[in-house]
Amino acid sequence: MVKQVLPLSLIFLISCSANLTNQLIISDETTSQPIEGAWVFIEEEQTVLRSDIYGAVDIPNEFEVKNIEITAKNYEPLSFEFASLENPYITLIIDSSRINPIETQYNFTKADTLIGSYGKYRANNDLLFYDLDIKIDIANKYIEGKNTIRFKMLRNDNKIQIDLHDSLGVDKILFEDNPLTFNRKFSSIFIDFPQVLKENKTYEIEFYYSGYPLETGRFGGIVFNEDSLGNPWVFTACQGPGANVWWPNKDQQFDEPDSMNISVTIPSNLRDISNGQLVFKQDFEDGWTKYNWKISYPINNYSVALNIGNYVNFSDNYRDYPIDYYVQPYNLEAAKEQFKQVVPMLECYEKHFGDYPFPKDGYKLIEVPYSGMEHQTAVAYGNLFQNGYLGRDWTGVGISTKFDFIIIHESGHEWFGNSITAADDSDAWIHEGWTTYAEAVYVECMWGYQDALKYLNGYKKLVYNREPIIGPTAVNHWPTRDMYFKGALFLNTLRSIVDDDDLWWKMIYDYSHYFRGENIYTTDVLNYINKYLEMNLKPIFEQYLFFADLPILQLKYNNDTVSYRWQANVNNFNMPVKAGLQGDFHFIFPTKEWQSESIAADNINNWKVDTDRFYINIDKLNDN
Numbered sequence: 001m002v003k004q005v006l007p008l009s010l011i012f013l014i015s016c017s018a019n020l021t022n023q024l025i026i027s028d029e030t031t032s033q034p035i036e037g038a039w040v041f042i043e044e045e046q047t048v049l050r051s052d053i054y055g056a057v058d059i060p061n062e063f064e065v066k067n068i069e070i071t072a073k074n075y076e077p078l079s080f081e082f083a084s085l086e087n088p089y090i091t092l093i094i095d096s097s098r099i100n101p102i103e104t105q106y107n108f109t110k111a112d113t114l115i116g117s118y119g120k121y122r123a124n125n126d127l128l129f130y131d132l133d134i135k136i137d138i139a140n141k142y143i144e145g146k147n148t149i150r151f152k153m154l155r156n157d158n159k160i161q162i163d164l165h166d167s168l169g170v171d172k173i174l175f176e177d178n179p180l181t182f183n184r185k186f187s188s189i190f191i192d193f194p195q196v197l198k199e200n201k202t203y204e205i206e207f208y209y210s211g212y213p214l215e216t217g218r219f220g221g222i223v224f225n226e227d228s229l230g231n232p233w234v235f236t237a238c239q240g241p242g243a244n245v246w247w248p249n250k251d252q253q254f255d256e257p258d259s260m261n262i263s264v265t266i267p268s269n270l271r272d273i274s275n276g277q278l279v280f281k282q283d284f285e286d287g288w289t290k291y292n293w294k295i296s297y298p299i300n301n302y303s304v305a306l307n308i309g310n311y312v313n314f315s316d317n318y319r320d321y322p323i324d325y326y327v328q329p330y331n332l333e334a335a336k337e338q339f340k341q342v343v344p345m346l347e348c349y350e351k352h353f354g355d356y357p358f359p360k361d362g363y364k365l366i367e368v369p370y371s372g373m374e375h376q377t378a379v380a381y382g383n384l385f386q387n388g389y390l391g392r393d394w395t396g397v398g399i400s401t402k403f404d405f406i407i408i409h410e411s412g413h414e415w416f417g418n419s420i421t422a423a424d425d426s427d428a429w430i431h432e433g434w435t436t437y438a439e440a441v442y443v444e445c446m447w448g449y450q451d452a453l454k455y456l457n458g459y460k461k462l463v464y465n466r467e468p469i470i471g472p473t474a475v476n477h478w479p480t481r482d483m484y485f486k487g488a489l490f491l492n493t494l495r496s497i498v499d500d501d502d503l504w505w506k507m508i509y510d511y512s513h514y515f516r517g518e519n520i521y522t523t524d525v526l527n528y529i530n531k532y533l534e535m536n537l538k539p540i541f542e543q544y545l546f547f548a549d550l551p552i553l554q555l556k557y558n559n560d561t562v563s564y565r566w567q568a569n570v571n572n573f574n575m576p577v578k579a580g581l582q583g584d585f586h587f588i589f590p591t592k593e594w595q596s597e598s599i600a601a602d603n604i605n606n607w608k609v610d611t612d613r614f615y616i617n618i619d620k621l622n623d624n
Helices: 008-016 110-116 329-353 405-412 429-447 449-458 482-498 501-514 522-533 538-546 601-606
Strands: 022-028 039-042 047-050 056-059 067-071 078-081 089-092 125-137 142-153 157-163 168-175 181-185 188-197 202-211 221-226 232-237 259-267 277-283 288-295 307-309 312-316 323-327 363-367 379-381 552-558 561-567 577-581 584-588 595-598 607-609 617-620
Touching: 039 056, 039 538, 047 056, 047 522, 110 181, 110 188, 142 157, 168 181, 168 188, 312 329, 323 329, 329 363, 329 405, 329 429, 329 501, 363 405, 379 405, 405 429, 429 449, 429 482, 429 522, 449 482, 482 501, 482 538, 501 522, 522 538, 552 607, 601 607
Parallel strands: 022 089, 125 259, 323 363, 363 379, 552 617
Antiparallel strands: 022 056, 039 047, 039 067, 067 078, 125 142, 142 202, 157 188, 168 202, 181 188, 221 232, 232 307, 259 288, 277 288, 312 323, 552 561, 561 595, 577 584, 577 607
16 A cells, blocks of 8 residues: 655645655765655645655645755755756755764665665556465475465556565466566565556566575564473564565665554464464364455554464454463463553553553454564563563662563553654654654553653663664665664653643644555654644654764853753754753753843852753853
8 A cells, every 4th residue: 555645735735636746856976876765844834754765755736835855864955945946957066074973884875775675666566455365384384385475566567666675586486377477686576577567557476485584683584482381383574674584575764564464383382373363273184274364454564463382362352352361371361461451551652642442353362472563453462570671670760670571561552653654764763763652651551750750861871862762764774773872852841842731642642644545755744743733843853863963952041140042963953941940940942042041149050951852962161
């Protein structure tokens, strides 16, 4: 499913006239290579447009365009009057002072680009449906299967790209019962058709494959493990390396199938628990059993999951969708106690983020032998039935041991990551920053605002501020872990800027609904919030997301005045913060120029900045 998400201000305009004729093409001045992910800010519309893989940006005819500012990671910003533009070709110059030294050490390969970019043989089609049928030979750690892939062509073409890890073999690819030829480049399969596939027509291929999958990535990709009694325990967890490590698919995040079927054949003494709802279970006389699962919603590839083991289950009652728990038999009683946290969590998240996104498929929590993962409607849980993280107060402020971190965090991804999905890994803070913030929302629901604020401030020691939250684009790169904790602190800073909880919670609720089931970029988030709040938060988004450094509020104290200004990477950075005497904080509006505030001389040392609510650094220039 490919669906363009537009800023609120564009919806009416484009519904009346969809001609997008003002196009800019942005490239690197030295290499002439297109720049993907550049931000084109239309000042009059308070809207940011994002350049695509070809560096192209379409500006709607209906826009009133006078002034344009273009910013991109590692490049000098460029501002100009639109009327002065003689041709659509814009070149940007690298600014070495903006290049993060850690990011220069990355060595991306052609294979990374093929998997990470939304190239022309991906962009020429729209995924509609997967029907994955797989057999798992656990004893030999061998898999074989078929994925029937249904897609609609978006332009005339005779080639598409499907991905399968090069540790697995392509047995055959059929189209209308005839074999297709293909060209394999690393894990990317370029499939040739004997005739041109027509725009707006729907087609299907059957992709047969087999082999011994490679265990790879943080949690292994697909892992053949054993439970504590020696029974087989097989699971998939492939965020990072990609779902292509165990099944063939269009392995990116921009496009998802509208729905999916999964059939898993395994030894009859085990159970498979996958995404969605179980349609049927079929026993065969030769000791094998097939489980068939139906997924009724769009799903990203890494969320598709197998969980094969000696599972027992129990259920819960909440609203009108099923809640099911699957655990090892020897952990059943512990699970019944620990999983009592699920329903209050769902109540909290539904209050603030809207209804559970996948009611037809229900909610499942499944024990696994690793920490956990946000598989859609099949949340993987491995926190050993303890609060905190593996029983530890991992934020160190006495709050995290009040709840089971894995239940609360991984389930939050049902809203942020599964329902709302980043279209490129570089924007993965849309998953992780928002879900880490959701933990604090849960704390606020259960124990109040002060505990939530304390919990959020506990994140600070977990932030390195060495790399930008938004990482390199289109190379299948998972960004710095700062996107979790710094991302959450950034969102809490935005809440403090808004300074109106009724408005803040309404916006968060509406945001979750507006982008439900969508694949979006950071520019979509920014445009939505700007329009909703009637503010220009672009400089703030840029500073927190494009740069490793926090903004620094420089202070100078002098008798009965305090002076302040911002030091930041963004040229026009400005952000209000609260400051003043303890208990009497008020907004100040620093820019990059010095401003002053008068204060009684005997109170000068008591003038503080509210750094509990605004995630910034302070530099007192006249401190000894």
